[in-house]
Amino acid sequence: MKPHQSTSSEPVSGSFTVPADHPCLPGHFPGLPIVPGVVLLDLSCAVLLRARPDLGAPREIKAAKFMRPVKAGDVVRVSFAAATGAADTLRFSCETDSGLVAQGQIVFSLRP
Secondary structure (H helix, E strand, O other): OOOOOOOOOOEEEEEEEEOOOOOOOOOOOOOOOOOOOHHOOOOOOHHHHOOOHHHHHHEEEEEEEOOOOOOOOOOEEEEEEEOOOOOEEEEEEEEEOEEEEEEEEEEOOOOO
């Protein structure tokens, strides 16, 4: 039996947590550490690429909106779904127990 291969039309989801000792936190911001947006994007892409290595590296952040801060220890649930009209572009959203924290679109390089 062949293993199931995900296609670009199938949503992908997963989660991650940024530990309190992550090196990004002490300087962002002292006294009230929050996870930088770039770290959220990087960890979100890592979730996706574990399930879909065929997408290749992220090539462009087409859009990204950050709605509320993420603190160390928050569980971030991320989901990706196909964007309309572009095989290399996926919509993403990130949520915590507080609600939606980020959303946007990322363009990938698509490995041959």
